[in-house]
Amino acid sequence: MDFDDVRPESWAPEYAGKSSRVDFLLKDEQLVLEQKHAHDGKRDIGGELIIDIKRYAEHPHCRTLVCFVYDPDHRLPNPAGIERDLTRKHGELDVVCVVAPT
Numbered sequence: 535m536d537f538d539d540v541r542p543e544s545w546a547p548e549y550a551g552k553s554s555r556v557d558f559l560l561k562d563e564q565l566v567l568e569q570k571h572a573h574d575g576k577r578d579i580g581g582e583l584i585i586d587i588k589r590y591a592e593h594p595h596c597r598t599l600v601c602f603v604y605d606p607d608h609r610l611p612n613p614a615g616i617e618r619d620l621t622r623k624h625g626e627l628d629v630v631c632v633v634a635p636t
Contacts (some may be wrong), residue, residue, distance in 0.1 A: 537560050537562075537563070538562075539560065539561055539562055540558055540559075540560060541556075541558070541559040541560075541561060541624070551562060556568070556590075556593070556596075557569045558627055559596070561595050561597060563598070564595055564596060564597040564598065565568075565597070565598045565599075565600065566590055566593065566595075566596045566598070566599050566600070566630040567597070567600045567602065568583070568586050568590070568599060568600070568601045568602070569602050569603075570582065570583070570601070570603045570604070571603075571604045572604065572605040572607075572609045572610050573582070573605055573607075573609075574609065578592070579603055579610060579616065580616050580619070580620070583601050583603075583616070583620055583631065584620070586601065587601075587620065587624050587627065587629055591624060591625055591626070591627045594632060596627065597626070597627065597628065598627070598628045598629075598630070599627055599628070599629045599630070600629075600630045600631075601620065601629065601630070601631040601632070602632050602634070603616065603631070603632070603634070604634065604636065605633055605634070605635070609628070610633060613633035613636065614633075614636075616631060617631045617632065617633055
């Protein structure tokens with residue numbers, strides 16, 4: 535993929551008293567890429583992504599959110615369920631969730 539304007543780690547609006555950083559913002563395309571790494575079994579990746587979706591719905595330059603979850607050791611108990619549950623339109627925000635490798 536080739537994009538002229540990729541902005542790493544910009545600040546996202548505060549949600550539930552916390553702010554975070556956007557991993558990558560493609561401003562012209564109004565697309566944000568959020569990355570997660572399922573490196574231990576204690577993280578609630580699905581819960582974190584639900585909060586991210588609510589946060590990015592308020593972002594002024596985000597109309598599409600792509601959530602990429604890297605799970606090389608297959609620690610997530612139901613990766614297909616996470617993809618199915620989160621990949622859809624959330625209000626005005628289009629969300630695509632991908633867990634890899636499968």
